[in-house]
Amino acid sequence: MAAQRLECELVTDAKLSATIASEFGAQNGIPEKAWPHLATSILAKLGVQQHLVISSIGSELLLRNIPGMLRAHVVAPEARRLGNIMLDRRLERAEAKRQLREMEKETALTRKKRFGRAGSRVQSFDLVMNAEGLATEQMSDVLDSAVRAKGLLEAGLLTAAAEAQIQFQVRLKLARYGIVPPDRLQVRHKEFGHPSEEVFANLLDFYRIAWDYEPRSFPLQWDKDGKVQEAFTPDFYLPEFDMYVELTTMKQAHVTKKNRKIRLLRAIYPHVNIQVFYQKDVQDLVIKYGLPERLAQ
Amino acid sequence: MSEPAIERILFSAEQIDQRIREVAAEISAKYAGREVKLIAVLKGSVFFLTALVRELSVPVKVDFLAVSRFANQKGAPGMVRIAKDLDDSIEGEDVILVEDIVDTGFTTRYLLQHLAAREPNSLAICTLLDRTPRRIVRVPIDYRCFEIPDRFVVGFGLDYKQLYRNLKYVAALNLEAPGPGA
Numbered sequence: 074m075a076a077q078r079l080e081c082e083l084v085t086d087a088k089l090s091a092t093i094a095s096e097f098g099a100q101n102g103i104p105e106k107a108w109p110h111l112a113t114s115i116l117a118k119l120g121v122q123q124h125l126v127i128s129s130i131g132s133e134l135l136l137r138n139i140p141g142m143l144r145a146h147v148v149a150p151e152a153r154r155l156g157n158i159m160l161d162r163r164l165e166r167a168e169a170k171r172q173l174r175e176m177e178k179e180t181a182l183t184r185k186k187r188f189g190r191a192g193s194r195v196q197s198f199d200l201v202m203n204a205e206g207l208a209t210e211q212m213s214d215v216l217d218s219a220v221r222a223k224g225l226l227e228a229g230l231l232t233a234a235a236e237a238q239i240q241f242q243v244r245l246k247l248a249r250y251g252i253v254p255p256d257r258l259q260v261r262h263k264e265f266g267h268p269s270e271e272v273f274a275n276l277l278d279f280y281r282i283a284w285d286y287e288p289r290s291f292p293l294q295w296d297k298d299g300k301v302q303e304a305f306t307p308d309f310y311l312p313e314f315d316m317y318v319e320l321t322t323m324k325q326a327h328v329t330k331k332n333r334k335i336r337l338l339r340a341i342y343p344h345v346n347i348q349v350f351y352q353k354d355v356q357d358l359v360i361k362y363g364l365p366e367r368l369a370q
Numbered sequence: 371m372s373e374p375a376i377e378r379i380l381f382s383a384e385q386i387d388q389r390i391r392e393v394a395a396e397i398s399a400k401y402a403g404r405e406v407k408l409i410a411v412l413k414g415s416v417f418f419l420t421a422l423v424r425e426l427s428v429p430v431k432v433d434f435l436a437v438s439r440f441a442n443q444k445g446a447p448g449m450v451r452i453a454k455d456l457d458d459s460i461e462g463e464d465v466i467l468v469e470d471i472v473d474t475g476f477t478t479r480y481l482l483q484h485l486a487a488r489e490p491n492s493l494a495i496c497t498l499l500d501r502t503p504r505r506i507v508r509v510p511i512d513y514r515c516f517e518i519p520d521r522f523v524v525g526f527g528l529d530y531k532q533l534y535r536n537l538k539y540v541a542a543l544n545l546e547a548p549g550p551g552a
Contacts, residue, residue: 152487152489153487156483156486156487156488156489157483157486157487159486159493160482160483160486160493163510208451210451276476279450280450280476280477280479280480281450281480282476282507311506314506314507314508316506318506348504348505348506350504353520353522353545354504354520356545357522357545358474360522360530360531360545361473362439
């Protein structure tokens with residue numbers, strides 16, 4: 074929510090781990106102690122190109138010498154955390170409590186492996202908020218004010234010189250583990266192919282649902298040498314639900330072609346969940362949410 | 371723009387009454403010996419709620435919630451929030467969220483998260499209509515009256531531009547064809 078409000082790129086623990094895996098190879102071969110350095114290297118590369126909101130275990134301990142950071146921590150009463158688990162996993166309170174303990178243990182273990190200590194210290198943060206007394210919207214307001222008060226957006230992005238210095242130090246640290254950071258990092262920019270995609274993205278943001286735009290292409294046909302001849306890239310991926318969403322707002326001839334691709338996708342990748350929204354569905358959403366009707370065209 | 375026309379009736383008033391009685395019997399059996407709180411989402415669910423509570427045989431309380439609209443007057447998306455909160459606490463209560471329709475599941479998920487944080491003893495969902503072809507968020511539906519196809523529907527609380535809520539039946543609306551008043 075804060076990322077959307079501040080128009081920053083959200084970097085989650087999952088996204089960071091996935092980028093580490095893709096940029097540095099399989100995670101199994103990377104020692105956990107190297108994780109903070111790998112993460113620092115990636116965040117520094119991203120920080121030159123855009124403002125970031127980082128939501129990752131122990132992220133307050135990353136980039137500690139960089140002034141343009143605001144470190145915020147949100148605590149929530151057990152009742153709220155339990156409620157979320159009960160709901161997400163359809164559990165009775167007792168089982169939810171057991172699973173919450175497991176999750177807490179796992180987080181502490183990850184933190185210990187990565188940073189050498191199981192818990193976080195309040196002194197590591199500039200701002201600590203309690204969800205018991207503050208609604209999500211209010212916390213977002215506070216974050217927004219704090220970011221603006223510190224002048225983080227006006228101060229601009231991480232400079233190339235600062236990044237070079239960070240990368241130099243990271244290289245020295247990673248050399249111990251025999252890891253060499255890549256020179257260039259592929260960063261995706263969100264450029265929507267159709268206005269309806271932007272509306273759909275806004276709708277997901279409205280409901281605070283995390284999404285990625287066209288994060289993956291699925292090969293559908295190969296030639297005899299194994300070279301991909303046809304692929305399909307769904308518009309959205311919703312990591313929380315492990316679901317892809319494709320919006321189709323085009324002429325019937327194109328819809329038929331796209332339906333064929335989706336049928337192939339389902340046949341070749343039966344475990345991939347994909348939901349298709351046709352023009353009529355998009356039109357219904359436009360009416361339901363009171364959006365400008367030109368978007369359904 | 372011309373007004374759309376009612377294409378066909380999907381569920382008649384009699385079918386709706388009958389199905390509501392059946393679902394109410396299920397709920398009454400499940401919550402026998404307990405008190406249940408039904409929470410309806412304004413505005414569409416009110417029609418279903420009032421019909422449902424009249425058929426319940428267990429002690430029942432009602433409360434209402436409303437969520438903010440997606441776009442403000444300038445058309446800019448905001449962030450979902452509770453526009454009208456519950457009047458009373460639900461801590462320790464057996465709660466059923468009453469919906470007119472579960473579609474993508476976006477709103478229902480948000481409301482469930484909101485309610486679950488209030489420490490109810492249990493939380494269930496009851497919906498008049500369940501449009502599974504559009505589902506994106508997997509929300510656990512405990513009681514449903516009807517599953518519907520991928521059509522735009524109105525009536526029995528469901529609207530098109532705030533109209534048609536008063537119909538006693540549920541009908542598919544043809545958004546392409548102009549209605550008699552067009």
